Amino acid sequence: MFKRSEKVAEAVHELISELLVKGLKDPRIGFVTITGVKVTDDMHLATVYFTVIGSDAEKKATEQGLNSARGFIRKEMGKSLRMRYVPDIVFKYDVSVDYGYRIESILKEISSSEQSDDKQDS
Known part of the structure; x- marks a missing residue:
């Protein structure tokens, strides 16, 4: 059984993803993926x-662009979500993807150092 907030979160996710593809024309917003x-x-x-794929400056610019579009996004949410109150929106950069890349690179380093140690022992 799902809580109502989870269903609303899913609807908001779909709506914002669709708006990013179709409606937002802010040049600061780069190649954005909504992760949750x-x-x-x-x-x-x-x-x-x-x-966001890009440098730290592009990430900050994208966050500023998304935050400046909050009013438009809330208005569109109000049109499509039939709710008494449309939730306020806060955009946060998802650092979990960066952590995943970092862990993957560390594991590759460990694997390559173990392989080079095995070759030296042979």
Whole structure:
């Protein structure tokens, strides 16, 4: 059984993803992927997690672009989600993808050093 906030989070995720493809024309917004949405149980706040391919400056510019489009996104949410109250939106960069890349690179280093040690022992 799903909580209502989880269903709303899924609907918000789909809507924002669709808006990123179709509607937002801000040049600061780069190649964005919405990785998750969490809505509080009282449905007053939606935290939208995103990732961007690019440098740190591009990540910050994208976050600024998304935050400046919050009003437009809330208006579109109000049109499509039939709710008494449309949740406020907070955009946060999802650092879990960066952690995943870092862990993967460390594991590759360990693997390559073990292989070179095995070749030296032979």
